[in-house]
Amino acid sequence: MTAARHSTRSLRWLILGGVVAVLTSVALLPDVRAFLITAFGALTSRDPSVTRAFVDSLGWAGPLALVAGFVLQAVLPVLPAVVLIAVTTRAYGPYEGFLLVYVGTMLGAAAGYGLGRVLGDTLIRTLVGERTRVKVHEFVERHGIQGVLMIRLMPVLSADVMNLVAGAARMEFRPFMLATAAGALPVTALVVWLSESGERLLWGMIILSAVVATVAAGRALIRRRRAGRSLG
Known part of the structure; x- marks a missing residue:
């Protein structure tokens, strides 16, 4: 058991290290490095016209690259979605x-x-470890679609x-996507609205998460009390 766990952990770090090495190698190419420097300067410029000019120069490739980035991030989380x-x-x-x-969020979830449905628990164990896999698996089995929404x-x-485990657990695709769509809609709107201020974004995410957690805990407490009364 210990040897298997050590092997899985080593494989996970090997995969992540390989991804980082490939991305770093690509970023060091002269043309790519020049583009990244230009993009960083344009996207962080205080002048909106500079940002807009850079975005317009990308044409259709800009939106396509960003959507592809969200899909890649959902499958292999290297860069935080925020x-x-x-x-x-x-x-x-x-x-x-x-x-x-x-x-991008919906395509990434799909x-x-x-990926979870095809490769199953082996991939999940490799990416996040056995302990996290078991916890999320138990959460999905206990709460189902409501857990995805939560x-x-x-x-x-x-x-x-959650996306990977839902596939590995053979959760029905349509309810999974409907719960994902319903949950991602208000959260995406909130994060986009607050994204220009890091402090506001952080507090907004914390407050919304706390409200959802409180409501979920309240519902669980009510169900437990009702179950206790019915047994009594």
Whole structure:
């Protein structure tokens, strides 16, 4: 058991290290490095016209690359989703940015679900470890679709593992996507709205997550009391 766990942990670090090495190697290419420097300067510029000019120069490739980034992040979380959301909002504004983030989130959820369904628990164990896999698996089995909705409504938590486990647990695809869509909608709107201020974004995520957790705990307490009364 210990040897298997050590082997899984080593494989996980090997995969992540390989991904980081590939991304670093690509970023060191002269043309790629020049583009990244230009993009960083444009996206962090205080002059909106500079940002807009850079975005317009990308044409259709800009939105496509961002959506692909959300899908990649959902399957192999290397870059935090909040960073991608902030970049998208900065580049395309709150309305177009919201649409891109929401579409990317939904496609990423579908990709994660499909990957979990095909490769199952082996991939999940490799990416997040056995302990996390067991905890999330138990959560999915206990709460089902409501659990998916709950995780989506708590932005301080990552839903990436939930996507993989939902697929591995053979949860029905349509209810999973409906719960994902319902939960991601208000959270995406909130994060896009608050993304220009890091402090406001942090507090907004904490407050929303706390409210959802409180409601969920209250419902669980009510159910427990009702069950106690029926037994009594």
